[in-house]
Amino acid sequence: MKVAAAIATAPKAPFELVELELDEPRPGEVQVRLTACGVCHTDAIVRDQWYPTPLPAVLGHEGAGVVESVGAGVTDLAPGDKVVLSFNSCGACRPCLSGHPAYCENFYAHNFAGRRPDGGTAFTQDGGEPVSSHFFGQSAFAAVSNVARRSVVKVDDDAPLELLGPLGCGIQTGAGAVLNVLDPEAGSNIVVFGAGAVGLSAVMAAVVAHATTIVAVDVVPSRLELARELGATHTVDGRAADQVEQIRRITGGGAQYALDTTGVAPVFRTMTDCMGIRGRAALVGASALGTESTIDIGTQLLSGQTISMVIEGDSNPQLFIPRLIHLYRAGLFPFDKLVRTYPLADINQALEDSENGDTLKPVVLF
Incomplete structure (x- = not known):
């Protein structure tokens, strides 16, 4: 399908709003229609190549949205489920198995490589040129994205998705x-x-x-x-x-x-x-x-x-994100006071406002 996305093309360059081709979700992936995505300092420093994620890339790693479809092997999520997206991990190494997925031995490959394990990407430009995907397992600066199952946290049906994305990383x-x-x-x-x-x-x-x-x-x-x-x-x-x-x-x-x-x-x-x-x-x-x-x-x-x-706060997102939501709803963790929303078209303004301190936590809305 064709999807709207903001892509990073070069260090210090503004994000470009483009239309990309998104492929079908692969085994172990979840296709998510994004409602919102937080804008994080990490998006800016990866655009600027502090870490070598190949450009052009769809960044964004604080997504929240609704499941569109699931790939083979995903049995615990269904279309219509509300989800918050977080970092990815292999689930099989010693840190993952001991409850510390943020220290996954394969963290770079699953979060910064810009590719699936087979070397392919979920996004392509006109002409078939690849665009890096699966940033933090999600690449959520796109209206729809194919997300690694381990990056997906199911939340309640009445969860305020326009607010919750930043729980996936910064918060x-x-x-x-x-x-x-x-x-x-x-x-x-x-x-x-x-x-x-x-x-x-x-x-x-x-x-x-x-x-x-x-x-x-x-x-x-x-x-x-x-x-x-x-x-x-x-x-x-x-x-x-x-x-x-x-x-x-x-x-x-x-x-x-x-x-x-x-x-x-x-x-x-x-x-x-x-x-x-x-x-x-x-x-x-x-x-x-x-x-x-x-x-x-x-x-x-x-x-x-x-x-x-x-x-990532040494957290297990499947457990910690719901905990933060419960604290928020109990009035004990008012992180909404940090958030300011922007349309996706204003993503560069959101980044600038974050950089100069005018906005604490920008969130772009789709």
């Missing part, structure tokens, strides 16, 4: 890093560096976990304001020369838990410097391959701190 990443990895106990303190969509999701998750001192660090005053609205008890200007001292004072000697959502090397160093004894920290922010930061190992050796590198 899941911040919330999961807190609830699945750091796991702060009630009454503890936590510091979140970066108050974008991922960081604010972490702030809301810290509230869910009953942390009682929640510190948000950012350089944009409006984001710090929203962090307080969402549950941060303190905010710190990330440009302040004394931010480590401020954090140590607020937390009574150093952070018990901390999260860097920025991927910026100096911020990572600040996070490690502000940790308390036996503190636990995590990094979720994406950096260009080869990015390095420093740690004062002479001082930090005495701290007993633990630092985790976290992908």
